[in-house]
Amino acid sequence: MATTPRKSRPRxxxxxxxxxxxxxxxxxxxxxxxxxxxxxxxxxxxxEAYAQAKVGGFLHLYIGEEAVAVGAIAAAREDDHILGHYRDHGYALARGCDVKACMAELFGRETGICHGRGGSMHLADASRHFWGGHAIVGSHIPIGAGMAYAMQYREEPLVVLDFFGDGATGNGIFHEGLNMAALWNLPVVFICENNLYGMGATLAEESPVSDMMIKAEGYTMPAVQCDGMDVLSVYGAVQQAAEHCRSGKGPFFVEAMTYRFRGHSMADPELYRDKEEVRRWRELDPIPRFGDFLVQHRITSPQELAEVNEEVEAEMLEAVRFADSSPWPEPDTVDRWIYAKPIDPEASEETPSMAGDPAGAAT
Amino acid sequence: MAELTYREAVRSAMREEMRRDSRVILMGESITGYGGSYAVTKGLVEEFGPKRVMETPIAEAGIVGFAIGAAMGGLRPVAELMTVNFALLALDQIVNSAAKFHYMFGGQWSVPLVVRTVSGFGQLGPTHSQTFEGWFASVPGLKVVMPATPADAKGLLLSAIRDPDPVIFIEHSLLYSTKGEVPEEVDREVPIGRAAVVREGTDVTLAGYSRMLLQALHAAEVLEREDGVSCEVVDLRTLRPLDYPTVVGSVGRTHRLVLCGEDWRTGGFGGSLLSEIQDRSFDDLDAPIARVAMRDVPLPYSRRLEQQLIPGSQQIVDAVRRMS
Known part of the structure; x- marks a missing residue:
């Protein structure tokens, strides 16, 4: 079982x-x-808001995996399409979605990015081509392939980034989606975040291979593995993958080796992994690692990094204040958006008799 | 008017929409060279090419998921699932994806998708003879139509393809060769969500859809001829959203109602329909609402066994006679 952190080569x-x-x-x-x-x-x-019961339901934190969303999405065009799984806050923020609206969604408020209808697992922002967190494992894999088909059909030079975890590769829908994407040569980058666990199942318990990229081989799909704790490694892999897709060569599989520092969800007692393993992975924390890299290359300074942390912290405090003080959705709006085109038979009179109309097609 | 089979009417709706709107694509198993399991898509790949009439792997969940993505990307996919039995493999995509996106993402986008599938039986055995429209009709976010006539099959499919929401369009294998008059003009949509009184009567209302609508019409003839009972027949056509005012209006005239379905009695669509009509029409009813449905038994292969289970006009006649 691959529990030893993989270090990318020092560059x-x-x-x-x-x-x-x-x-x-x-x-x-x-x-x-x-x-x-x-x-x-x-x-x-x-x-913190979850602990205060201001956020309910399920909450899955992306802590530790930040380099994957950030590196991958930075390597795509702004109008490339993104789909992700339920651990989706990272995609939303990496794509530049409004931080306050994302936080308000967790708080279930009308100002939320989905007006409080979706919650943590279902963030989305169509205006930024972020088509959602999807909470049924693997379900968005063929959906991403279908979006890629629409791009190919209209000859738009756009690529779909479709993120999922190692656990999704055990689901039939993963294979159906990869099969179709390869069969029709579609511009979709499948990005597998291999964080070594499918909820509480270890890789050895859920998959006969520990490298998920092997599963792309059967679909003749080129694949590359990158260090998911190194934002530059992810960027390079996805840049290569997106170029491949955009040039009409078909789908590409990227496996990012990563690790979540926190439990699967807030309810996870983490009985399935030991603290020493977590500690070793925390040493690879992608944020200080990239910060050190930027300082060493004189791209920034420790002072500037500290300022970034302070600015971001102020931004998040403001987002929490915004979410906490935002209005709840009005109860009488609960029926809104069930349909794009609601049809209410009650609003019309009884349909007139068409007995005697041979076509039965009275409108 | 032209006389078309139900099969030709469905095909003609797809052809018309594909000529009108280049965003419309078809996808499904063996729908190109084979022409579809029930030959509905025959000839379409020759006219529109393989980019618009897509031969797919045998992967129902993948097909529907893919079609959802294509719809989100701006296309108007019509996905064929060979039978409603196989649609169970795609239930997750239909219920958790197609039916949810517009709602749970706060109205940011809709899923203009049609899933065409087929109900029916005929010595097909327990796994290929099931009837599940009630399952789909129970899901907010879906629209569910089940036409009985060639004209409605064409008109409702036109409406379904143009609708911005996911529509489950359930055909019936035993109706494909039935014939009927169909308007020849283009754009003759039949609106989703409207039932139709297809035979007027005074003594009892028979409400059904799809194949059972034809069985109800036959039962009405028998009852008129043999019993002097005048039946009004209502074709529900759309199961979600259901046109209750038309059913309630009819019951207001006849004071008796028989619901005619061929899905299982327990949990079948007729159950929730009965409950709602009873609430709305209780004071109008002179007899308990009767229900014709399939016994709670898997449909066996043997003709001798299957025949005693399949609901038809005789069960409807019997139900009316029991009411008196």
């Missing part, structure tokens, strides 16, 4: 000051750092 020593790999600018590097900090602080405040 820092060979690079000159101020330069980032993969053609990234210094500003992009600083933005990626800020995004990871945003996610971390957002999750800390979400957990």
């Amino acid at each position: 820092a020593a060979t690079r000159s000051a101020g330069a980032l790999p993969h053609g990234l600018t210094a500003q992009q590097g600083r933005d990626m750092y800020r995004k990871m900090v945003q996610i971390r602080h957002f999750e800390d405040h979400a957990a």
